[in-house]
Amino acid sequence: MSSSVRTAGVAVDEEILRARAYLLRVAEPPAPQTGRFVDRVGAVAAAEAIRRGDVSREVAKETSARRKNDHAEADLAAAAAAGARLLVPEDPSWPHWPFACFALAASDELVSPLGLWVRGPGSLAELTERAVAVVGARNATGYGMHVASDLGRALASAGQTVVSGAAIGIDGAAHRGALSVGGPTIAVLACGPDRVYPASHSAMIERIAATGLVVSEYPPGAVPARHRFLVRNRLIAALAAGTVVVEAALRSGAQRTASDARALGTVLMAVPGPVTSAASAGCHELLRRDALLVSSAAEVTEATGRLGIDLAAPLPRPERPTDGLDEQQRLVHDALPPRAARDVGWLAVESGLGTDAVRAALVELERRSLALHQEGRWQRVTEPPSD
Secondary structure, eight states: OOOEEEETTEEEEHHHHHHHHHHHHHSOTTOHHHHHHHHHHOHHHHHHHHHHTOSOHHHHHHHTTTTTOOOHHHHHHHHHHTTEEEEOTTSTTSOHHHHTHHHHHOOSSSOOOSOEEEESSOOHHHHTTTEEEEEOOSSOOHHHHHHHHHHHHHHHHTTOEEEEOOOTTHHHHHHHHHHHTTOOEEEEOSSOTTOOSSGGGHHHHHHHHHHSEEEESSOTTOOOOHHHHHHHHHHHHHTSSEEEEOSOOSSSHHHHHHHHHHHHTOEEEEOOOOTTOGGGHHHHHHHHHTOEEOOSHHHHHHHHSOTTTSOOOOOOOOOOTTTTOOHHHHHHHHHSOSSSOBOHHHHHHHHTOOHHHHHHHHHHHHHTTOEEEETTEEEEOOOOOOO
């Protein structure tokens, strides 16, 4: 008889947890054939079949090298010792709605994970109800770090979850921005949940684990590898309603995340930078193709938020004394000399209007202190210089 354990307050059969833990170690993500097999027969039956080697050639290709490495109990214990737990699709806290985008992609590289090791008090389903991914270059400029930090802080202040990869550079700046206001943030790692990478971000990752979530599909003890960073990027893109690329070279991991976001049908955004900066060349390429240009958290929220509700306020524009003048009033104002006063007849010739129209316009211009009447003649009131 199988027992059950509680994850996020919900009872999940322990046999399912052991099966999913086994599968996460045996099948190197993304493992599309194994995932389809699990969907078809269930996690427990799939795990048993893989242990026996009684699977199709496609599934065997993904699992045969490790099928005898059954460390499920040890992995669950190691995760618990590190303060982590295994989140599975059978749990209501699983992000079913965000991960529905994987079915739309129809790609073997973009498939839902078999399970996720998570560390932290947050509910992944709740945290991803309003989430934005902020990604970018590891070798970021001061400009990029400033923008990413501001975005993380403002998005978190607005109640949105900041999702990123905890890497040096843009990722770290976005996480720290969210943490600075006590906001929610999710770090998706390319190593086991009991490891911290990069080591220089250990304090930051611990803060994320204390208030938000640290997420990985790799089992305890798994070390980071280049291909794992690329594979985990699909999770960053899928967990968020949109992805903002702050800085990216023409070839970079952030570009891969952007490609995944595009394929998954989520909103792809990019922040422009100096045209002379190689760190922004990838962003400019994205903007030339199909990315939405954003320059503030309000614009990001408008692009990813509720239709007709999360609208960005219009940017404040400088006002000029001549704002609101009609066409004839503008013509007369342009005709007014700034130094030597002229009579109405002269102004009529200069503006191309009749004298009655000029007189009517001068009344309004004088009311606005834009025209000065001196002994039957008119002169422009000098305005301060404007851009």
